[in-house]
Structure formats: structure tokens, C-alpha cells
Amino acid sequence: MSPVILSTLNARYAHASLGLRYLRANLGDWRDASAIHEFVIGQKTEEIAEKLLAENPRVIGLGVYIWNVEESTRLVAQLKVLAPELIIVLGGPEVSHEVEDQHICALADYVITGWGDVSFAKLVGQLMAGERPPGKVIAGVQAPLPAIVSPYAEYTEEDVRQRHLYVEASRGCPFKCEFCLSALDKTAWPFPLDVFLADLEILYARGARQFKFVDRTFNLKVDTSLAILDFFLGKLSAAPDDPVFVHFELIPDHLPERLKEKIVHFPDGTLQFEIGIQSFDPVVQARVSRRQKNDIAAANIEWLKRETRAHLHVDLIAGLPGEDMAGFAAGFDRLVGLAPHEIQFGILKRLRGAPISRHTIEYGLRFNPDPPYNILATHAVDFPTMQRLVRFSRYWDIVANSGRYSRTLSLLLGDSPFARFLAFSDWLYAKTGQTHALAQERLVHLLHEHLCEAACAPETEISETLLADYRGTGGRSRLRFETGAVDRVPPKKRKSKATPARQARHLQA
Incomplete structure (x- = not known):
């Protein structure tokens, strides 16, 4: 029995909640x-409620995100019917803004907006002492990073064996891209590097x-980046037959020579840049x-593809x-020409609190009123x-990003990648009426039919x-x-x- 339960609904089992x-x-x-009790979206609400109440x-404390808010709302409603005395505290990016407009916030007892590391602990102490803060909405306190206890010891042995481990050397972002909630940050704050590297050592x-x-x-911060890369290079050097896989988000137009000199030493399959x-x-x-700086960003992607063995996952929205089809197509074709391994073709979303909404009237932005608030x-x-474009995105993922059609893709795209793939996308949807549940064998035959x-x-x-x-x-x-x-070409072994x-x-x- 645990008087305090921390829970969320993850997108997949492999995703272990860092929050x-x-x-x-x-x-x-x-x-x-x-x-901690984690669940996966798609599980029956009654079964989740049963396990929590047991x-x-x-x-x-429930973590609420854009991908789980609808199911989390049903869960909170059921918990309140079954156990009205239960105190439910919400946190997470989805409930940190526009609180008064959300049904889930009305159902819950408390909502912590923003950072919850120390504010949740304070609230729990008050509740366990029989105190009930009068206000429902509690603004999370942004504690100095050295004062926050690191979370990595909370990963279980099952997490280490079977799930993605999320880590962070810093929080925040100095950039102000209006489609991102990080636009609200004033800057980026680093965790103490020596403590963070010690945590990585323990996890390894x-x-x-x-x-x-x-x-x-x-x-x-290049010095910090180099120290972290050196940590993983040291492990790879000491145990070359026991490799790691490390994923980083990379600023595209900031790749100084010192970083390049380090990145080239990583072998196949160990480094991914988003x-x-x-x-x-x-x-x-x-x-x-x-x-x-677009030209510098493009040159850096070209260099990474040509000179390193890093896996490159590049995002477009x-x-x-104000961006029309012709403008997006030109950007897409330019990116295809740079030949990253994957192009994540995303559709703009109106994240709660993100400044992108200021353009709604002038540019006629019409968003889905329900999660994930995608642009319509x-x-x-x-x-x-x-x-x-939504169908294009889905088909691009299962054909190009899957890595299953590396030879065929050049035939399909020719010298006009966007136009040619859009024609295929329109044809495929007209032919099947489906964007999901396309088995690989069926897709191969459909590709053959279209190409012919x-x-x-x-x-x-x-x-x-x-x-x-295929083989x-x-x-x-x-x-x-x-x-x-x-x-019959034999499959390559990992x-x-x-x-x-x-x-x-x-x-x-």
C-alpha cells in the first residue's frame, strides 16, 4: 500500500516517464x-482505476500531456466517482496553461503549473499533515537545478533492461520558436556537470x-557537449563489443570544429541527432x-551525412x-537533397500556452479543438x-522513414521528391482508403503497381x-x-x- 501514487499514461510501454x-x-x-505506476494509452480506464485504487x-499525482489528456480526463472522472475522498493532483505541460478551460482541471483537486519538482513535494507534505491549501492552481516553483535531487536512481532494473532511459544535462531553451512551449523559457539552465556524469556512470x-x-x-555549450561525448567515447573505447546508442537534439547551424572532431569518432549505430x-x-x-542560418544548417547536415556515421533525423513542420504548398514543397525538396536518414514531416499543433496562437486571425489558422490540436x-x-499533407506525412513515415525501401525510394522520388511522393500519396489513398494497417507485403505490391x-x-x-x-x-x-x-538478398544482421x-x-x- 502506498499513500502517494505517481502515475501517467505513456504513449508506449518503452517510454519511461522522466517527470x-x-x-x-x-x-x-x-x-x-x-x-510509481505507469500505464499506456489504450488501456481500459476501469482497469487503470482498479490498479490505482488497489x-x-x-x-x-497524474502527469498530463497532449497525447494522454483525453484518457486521463476519463480516468480522473472515474476515480472521483469511485473514491471522492481521494486527492488528485495534476501536473505536466498540458495543464500548465489555460487551466480554467479544461474539464480535467475542474475534476481534480489541485493543478501544479510549470515546474513540479519541489512544489509537488511541498503540497504532499501539507496534505499529509491535514492541511488543504485554499487555491486549486499552484504555480510551480523553479528551483535552482543543483537543489533538485536527480531522478535516475528511480529507474528500475526493468526500466534499464527494456525501456528508453531519458536523461537531461540542461533544462530550458534560449530560442523563442513560437510553435514550441520552450519559447516561454528565458534561457537554458545546466545541471552540475560532474553530478550528471556521475549519474550516467551509475546508469551505465x-x-x-x-x-x-x-x-x-x-x-x-560546446564544453559541456564535449565532456558528454567523451564519456560515451570512453565507454565505446573500453568495450567496443558492447556499444551504446545515444540520442541528442542538435541546433542545426551551430556545429563548431571542436564538436565535429569528436563526432567523427563515433562508430556505426551509436549516435543519433534530431x-x-x-x-x-x-x-x-x-x-x-x-x-x-539556413545555408550553415544545410552545410552542417551535408557534412554530418558525408563525414560521420551518425543517424540523422530532421524535422519539418x-x-x-503564411507558408503555402509551394513554399513547403521547396523546403522539402531542399531537405531531401541533403539526404538525412529520416525526415519527420510534422503537422503544426497549437500547444496550450505556445505563442503561435497570436497568428490565428491574420493567417487564418484553424486548429482542431481537440487533442492533439493539429492545424486543419x-x-x-x-x-x-x-x-x-497529413496522408503524405503518414505514408512518408512507413515508406521512406521505415528504412525498408532505400533502393526503391530513388525510383519513386526522381528529381521532384515532393511532387512525386504527393502523387503517390494521393494514388495510394484513392486505391486503399487507408493510412494504417498496410501490411508490408501489400505495400510492396502497391508500390510496384504505382511505379509501373x-x-x-x-x-x-x-x-x-x-x-x-523486400528481401x-x-x-x-x-x-x-x-x-x-x-x-534473394539476405537480410543484413544488426x-x-x-x-x-x-x-x-x-x-x-
Whole structure:
């Protein structure tokens, strides 16, 4: 039995909530009387409520995010029906703004906005002493980072073995991109480096081999970046047959020579950079307060692809205020020409509290009123066209980003990547009416049909190319367009268990 329960609904089991672990680590005298119980979106609300109430808690702290707010609202409503005396405290980015407009906030007893590391602990102490603060909304106190107890000891052995471990060397962001909640930060604050490296050492000694840094600006302070890279290079040098996989978010136009000299030493499958381009249009960038030197950013992506073995995941956003299809297409084609391993084609969302909403009237931004608050239309892109872009995004993910069609992709895209893939996307949706549940064998046959209809290459070349991709990524069924003996390309084996399968396919292509 735990009087204090910390809970959330994660997008997937593999995602272990870093926020809950910060809260528990900082509970002070109440830490040992608390427990973390995580769930996954899609689980039955009644089953989640049953498991939480079985602990007979007095207080439940619930992390609320854009991906779980609807299910979390149902959960809070059920808990309040079943146990009206239970005190429910909400926290997280989804409930840190526009509190008065949210049904989930009305259902709960307290809402902590912003940072909750020390404010939740203070509230729990008051509640356990029988005190009930009069106000429902509590503004979280931003404690100095050295005063915050690190959360990494709260990762269990199961977490270390089976889940992504999230870590952060800093919080905040100095940039003001209006589509991001980090635009509200005044700057970035570093954790004490020696303490953080000691935490990494302990996690590594416990068997952790996948590390995802949630820092918004990993390469902002080069000396800190170098020290962290040196930590992982040291592990790789000492145990080359026991590699790690490390994910960082990278500022695209800030890659000094000292960082380049370090990055080139990382072997295959150990380093991933998530790089936010978002738009190549300088007018659109200025409109949303994004500072970016496009030519330098493009040159850095080219250099990373050419000179390193890092996996490159680059982000673009469709639906930014004032950007039309032609502008987005030009940026997309430019990015395809830089040849990153993945292009994350995102659709603009109106995060609660983000300054992007100031453009709503002038640029006709019409957002979905329900989570995830995706853009439905703008003055520059009408609703039917935006729907085409949404489908483009989904199909791009399962064809290009999956790494399963590295040979076929060049036939499909030709010298006009956006236009050619949009034509395929429109064709595929007209043909299937589906954006999900497309089995690999069916998708291979559909690609073959489209490529032949569009005369992207001679049919023999199309068939051979698709077969090479299909066999090379483990496909074993006999395909309808196979004729006679076929040179069956054996699937390449992953060299490292630390490297996720999707990234491994890109790096082996």
C-alpha cells in the first residue's frame, strides 16, 4: 500500500516517464511512502482505476500531456466517482496553461503549473499533515537545478533492461520558436556537470545502453557537449563489443570544429541527432521568431551525412502561418537533397500556452479543438489540401522513414521528391482508403503497381529493386511479380543490440 501514487499514461510501454521519477526522487520524507505506476494509452480506464485504487492511496499525482489528456480526463472522472475522498493532483505541460478551460482541471483537486519538482513535494507534505491549501492552481516553483535531487536512481532494473532511459544535462531553451512551449523559457539552465556524469556512470554500470537526451539545445555549450561525448567515447573505447546508442537534439547551424572532431569518432549505430529545420523559408522563420542560418544548417547536415556515421533525423513542420504548398514543397525538396536518414514531416499543433496562437486571425489558422490540436487549415492551405499533407506525412513515415525501401525510394522520388511522393500519396489513398494497417507485403505490391503505372522505370528494374529491398529487410513471402529464379538478398544482421532496428536499417543501406 502506498499513500502517494505517481502515475501517467505513456504513449508506449518503452517510454519511461522522466517527470514522475523527478517527482518521486524529490519527495523527501514521503519518498518511501510513494510508488510509481505507469500505464499506456489504450488501456481500459476501469482497469487503470482498479490498479490505482488497489494501493489505497490518499494522493495521486497524474502527469498530463497532449497525447494522454483525453484518457486521463476519463480516468480522473472515474476515480472521483469511485473514491471522492481521494486527492488528485495534476501536473505536466498540458495543464500548465489555460487551466480554467479544461474539464480535467475542474475534476481534480489541485493543478501544479510549470515546474513540479519541489512544489509537488511541498503540497504532499501539507496534505499529509491535514492541511488543504485554499487555491486549486499552484504555480510551480523553479528551483535552482543543483537543489533538485536527480531522478535516475528511480529507474528500475526493468526500466534499464527494456525501456528508453531519458536523461537531461540542461533544462530550458534560449530560442523563442513560437510553435514550441520552450519559447516561454528565458534561457537554458545546466545541471552540475560532474553530478550528471556521475549519474550516467551509475546508469551505465547498471546495464543501460540506450540514452535519450531531452535537452532542447544539446550543442549550445560546446564544453559541456564535449565532456558528454567523451564519456560515451570512453565507454565505446573500453568495450567496443558492447556499444551504446545515444540520442541528442542538435541546433542545426551551430556545429563548431571542436564538436565535429569528436563526432567523427563515433562508430556505426551509436549516435543519433534530431535536427529541427522546421522551415527553410526565412520569412516564415522570422514570423514565428525562429533564428536560423539556413545555408550553415544545410552545410552542417551535408557534412554530418558525408563525414560521420551518425543517424540523422530532421524535422519539418507543415502548416506554419503564411507558408503555402509551394513554399513547403521547396523546403522539402531542399531537405531531401541533403539526404538525412529520416525526415519527420510534422503537422503544426497549437500547444496550450505556445505563442503561435497570436497568428490565428491574420493567417487564418484553424486548429482542431481537440487533442492533439493539429492545424486543419490556414489562409494559405485549405482543409482538403491539409488532409493530403497529413496522408503524405503518414505514408512518408512507413515508406521512406521505415528504412525498408532505400533502393526503391530513388525510383519513386526522381528529381521532384515532393511532387512525386504527393502523387503517390494521393494514388495510394484513392486505391486503399487507408493510412494504417498496410501490411508490408501489400505495400510492396502497391508500390510496384504505382511505379509501373507512373512509368518511373522499366518494369524489370522496378521489380528487381523492390525485391532487393523486400528481401534485404527480412521479407520471406513470394511476391506476385516474382518470375523464375530470383537473387534473394539476405537480410543484413544488426551489429548492435543497442541500436534500434529502424535506425540500423538506414545505416546499413
